Amino acid sequence: MPFRLPMLRLHLLLVLYFALILNWPVLLHLITILEGLEHVKVGFIISIPLLLIAALNLVFLPFSLRFVQKPFFVMMLLTGSLASYGMLKYGVVFDADMVRNVVETSPAEAESYLSLSSFGWFLITGILPALLVLLTRIEYPRWWKGSSQRLGAMAVSLLLLGAIAGLYYQDYASVGRNNKVLTHQLVPSSYVHAGWRIFRDRYLRTPEPYREIGTDARQVGSAHGDKPTLLFLVVGETARAQNYALNGYGRDTNPFTRTEKVISFAKVQSCGTATAVSVPCMFSNLTRAGYDDEKAHNQDGVLDVLARAGVSVLWKENDGGCKGVCDRVPTITMSPKEYPTLCRDDVCLDEVLLQGLDREIESMHGNRLVAFHLMGSHGPTYFKRYPDELRAFTPDCPRSDIENCSQEALVNTYDNTIRYTDWLLSQMIERLKGLESKYRVGLIYLSDHGESLGEKGLYLHGTPYALAPQEQTHVPMLMWLSPELSRSKGIDEGCLSQAASEGEYSQDNLFHSLLGVMDVATSAYQPRLDMFKPCRAS
Template structure:
């Protein structure tokens, strides 16, 4: 080989090495944050770099293919710049989806879920309070800057142009075909690799069902899940319906991110629930209190309510209230705002139902527009006497829920999803926006009940109104349903109404009520046996439960209902930091009283919580 040829080869190798090094900068920075700050398993590092390497192989093949085109060098460089910019922009989108998903849902955002919101971009951005033109302009500018930077780099350090001077077109063609064939084989086997179990972000985005996750943020070992599933299946099989049940219709209305302390019905100073207050004045509302959610996320909150299970004991296919009612001959209809279909398989959690509709089932309205529930209810037939369960899911109070133009404001307010400020003005703006959503939910609930009454379903019906979890509005520097277990994150309403021939429900006095108690209470009111696998208790009868459990990611805690101070105790299992508050104190969660609690009592709490630790993150410390 001549000296000149050797120099050309070295130039190709040097430029190729530089290109590879620069290409790895973005993935390496992401992995650093993904593992260190988002607590992904370390296995994700090597697996994701392998995915990146395979994408680099495809890029090299396409680069060489462009280099073989019989066009001018300037056009080849433009085509290469656009291709590389598209790939880099794709990585940016993937990593942004990972960060957004981890922040708001506890999991890497799936392509299926994001596609719902992207397809309704204007409505989504309106809910976020972001300008469509501003986002489009920012994306366009970013892409253009990336393409220009790549073009400049290729002008000076393009390894493909150097390859053309070293290798013959035939050799380049063979190498190109080989690289593209290798990538095609890799793509064909990508799903079968199952790398989502290693928390590889692209795999999680494409195949969210593969992840070893019980529900959003809460991971569970497959063996533990199998054990729980066996118990749920046994309970499902052995359940025998009560012969003397009263089959009143059941209407469950779940409002997403519904804080109990922001309902004027429950004492909030701003009048956010005039319609619910009117229903109480008519005597139909027999229960109006709050309950402690099992977590601060939709998946485990909805599953906790439906199957009466705390986070640590939630099976993948639980024996739900919906299935119980089906055994009594009920028709079960789900009418849900929001995209439950693509939300990590949430729609499958309820079991077999008679009809299912959610925001992803239509394209006429924004996916989180609660008017689609009213539209769908208009198509329901009149009641024919067959017992029916309706479950409605409202997004009005959710930060991504659409506020109707006709819904009054309580003062200047704006979407707070991206809010980080803690000034009085920022908090007040978030509160006004949220309260407007609560007022809107109150209106939608009233309209739903009016439509159900006109169709005859309230001639004999029990109606439950609750929330899946709470919402942070600047308290402790947090917004939305951030990863926390503060009271604003967990405390949801529990309202129960009796219409027509349904028996009124009267509860025994209780210091605290758990979200897992709602379904057993409802079944008891109907004279139906509570499944033996359920954790909750029917609140109409005496019971002696000491602890109420809650968990959000690494935050694991309990409320000791038998302590006079009504202690709320929780641990950050990553840092080991402990918190104890007296819920009967005027300070509530302002004063940590851990130092005042006897060591023996704290030891009892910790021993109990260790038994509830099945869904803690892999980097949690079980020794606390």
Template sequence: MLKNNITITRFVLLISATIFILFHYPFFKFVFSNVDYKSLNGVILIISLVILMLVVNAFMLYLIFFLSRAVGKVLLVMFFIINALAVYFVNTYGVIIDETMIGNILNTNYDESSSFFSIKLVLYVLLLGVLPSIYIIKVKIENVPAKKFLKTSSLTLLFIIVLAFANATNWLWIDKNSKRLGGLAMPWSYSVNTPLFYIHKYKKNKKEIILPNATIADNKKSVMVLVIGESARKQNFSLYGYSKNTNPLLSKIPNVFHFDATSSATYTTAGVKSILDHKDTGDLYEILPNYLYRNNVEVIWRTTNWGEPPVHIKDYQKRDDLKSNCAVNCDYDEVLLAGLKEQILASKKNKILIILHTSTSHGPTYSKKYPAQFETFKPVCNSVELGNCSHDELINAYDNTIVYTDYILSKVIEDLKELKEYNSAMMFVSDHGESLGEKNLYMHGVPLSIAPKEQYEIPFIVWISDSSKQLKPENNLTQHHVFHSVLHFLNIKSPVYDEQMNIFKN
């Protein structure tokens, strides 16, 4: 039975043990899967990690509660609620709460975040978050004298240092697996990675680095439609040899080409930035739409998604802006096509870049990302808890999003074919791939250094009109090929242009 009055020492030990029991199953599941736990060194490492986890959490809580019990209680309640949410996503989708995942979370919009809601999530929050918080709020904690505090904290710190050095032979293993270990340790995963995310974001985005001026080399009418896919993985496109016919329309259209490609990241913000960047860099250089708009190209951005770098153009249109001109399937990505051809024809400029940022294959609610008539493969997974669906149901739901993507791309091509005065092209590149239960991983966001191929092998599909330029026999493209290929197609001369990164023939 828990006491209403408890000393600070016993309290922090109790809370540390509770955090360990409730939230560290994923951490030690990973450890047991990657350590020879039958060997003496493996046993020592596991025991050391257990002790270290308990002692470090207790030590930090001891410091906080000695300084302020009120602040300590507020922080602990936050930790338990956030821990519950974090462990739900770790257990359900196999995610790792590292810096990149923190970026995903902080940049997620309401529509996307609400798609994760489930009864299981509520139970996690209530049982693992709210119930312990009630005890934390009600319990009376008795402080200790300063002398005892200094003695206890000094001995504890010394013990942590000794334990760390006693495991010096395991430092290499810990360093090798630091991303996963750090992303599964609660509450350290998010409490450390959140400030790191903001620090790095501030450093990267202090000021957009302007590229050198470009010039338009001719007056020929040219239009490029760049479609940025969401969570589309290459292996589920029949164009790439997938056994199910997920590309029934594109496969029949002349002048459609596909290339093997990889993404630069496994999450949207970094993936989209790479598609729009002129080279692989962590700096915020002027991105493709901003650069071309500043250099007198007509640039139109239409989006049902989020997560792009700052876009500085006149015609930036979101879903709600497009709905007024939409007649069919306006709650899906088809809204991006509403009045598209008419907007191109209304332009007074000869060079036009259209960017369509889709959201079609984003999970976990794959079955809600396409109209009913595109449910080609059945039965489908309708649960946000993807592990509760059979593998076939999950794959069917995802494959239907690819069928819908195929339709949208074919409609873009149909519109472009009608623009007889223009040299036209369409380029489809995904921001990243998607895991669908392989290795017990779902969706995306695993650090690229340890990500499975499903999360970074992406489709790179190109269509060109008969009068347009031909394509090089390229393969193994990157997302950075987009910037230079668009410049070449529109005949934009720039000091940053790299012919090696262009997919079109001269």
């Protein structure tokens, strides 16, 4: 038998539920903030949940109408439950970039977040309350009485908000000014507002006309030598520079490339904290300061410019999508069904990218660039990113609810992913060495963004850039150049090694460095952003 509740009473119950249950991560964060303050007014502390209740009451009242109330709150309860779990367990912050990342996540990636604890939370805080709302028979008063009830509830909320502002405005202003992340944690306003921005930009605005860049691009110099250039560009996933032995990390996560004399760039900043931003940004000429998602998706990237100049480009995908950067160049997406020994649960180990590689390179022409998009260290199921025989650090964490693993096991698992990527890069370098009789060869590796492993209560990535810790923005970049490639390009490797250890770089450098090392002349090229330029003979 369904429950019976008057419209306003159900509305107030839902307001209380959102304020005190689904916004529990925000309240916990506020408690942590207040504990760090020297002087806190008792009245200010008491006013916080009252403020949240009054604000949610105002926001939700327009949706308490017949035929609107049930579907609206069912949707908010289900999405709010998922959002609160992400914030409570991983410290996720729902700004526009994070929501964009969620929208663009592949089913296989989404499955990696499933665990007993996530399902339990969703069942108890999302599904069950939503079912109760669906089973409730809501008693709606006559329209004039319902309108007066809503106006009365709005008046009470406005009076309460006014009283709180009058008494504690300075306290709220101080806390808000120093903790801007709070606005991205409120359920459901944070992800609803971010989702609206994405929907508006994609579907309600007139799309920018597609813009071609580097229409004058041409190959010059050594591009016309007797032996073509073959460059491997490896785009890493979720690797942070702090866990690279080559950058001073205390355990040997780079035993394989260390013997290959790779050059490690110690100070490299990402363009974003999520793949959906970093990958389009690093392949564009917009730079992080001027990056705009719509612009990046409506203009050429560096792969397009290289192809226009006559460089043969191939993209090999193992991370669920290239975020638009490979849309106009030949692309091979690794299929789990084709490589059952290297794939499980619709996800492949990155060594699958080596399959068919020699044949693919042979089918290309002239100077060649092969880009590999790795699964890398994609979490939270880090344990699925490396094979058993390359599990070096134990005990590891063979589960997706990583917050329930010990810190030692979590770091061991993550470091195993870094070590496996290092092994893969060494295999690629050996493959290039075997092709030196045909090509001048080299490799560049650059991760898209980093990862939090519990530092400051944060896990995974996607924190708004202005608030993100270094663990999410400091990324590794490695280079290996054959002696013949260095000679043909006039690159002084000693100079490059010194620049790598002393200089500061970012993903802004990739666009122009690729044009430079592939000897492509174009008005789109900016020498000051070419990492190779200072170390090349003029």
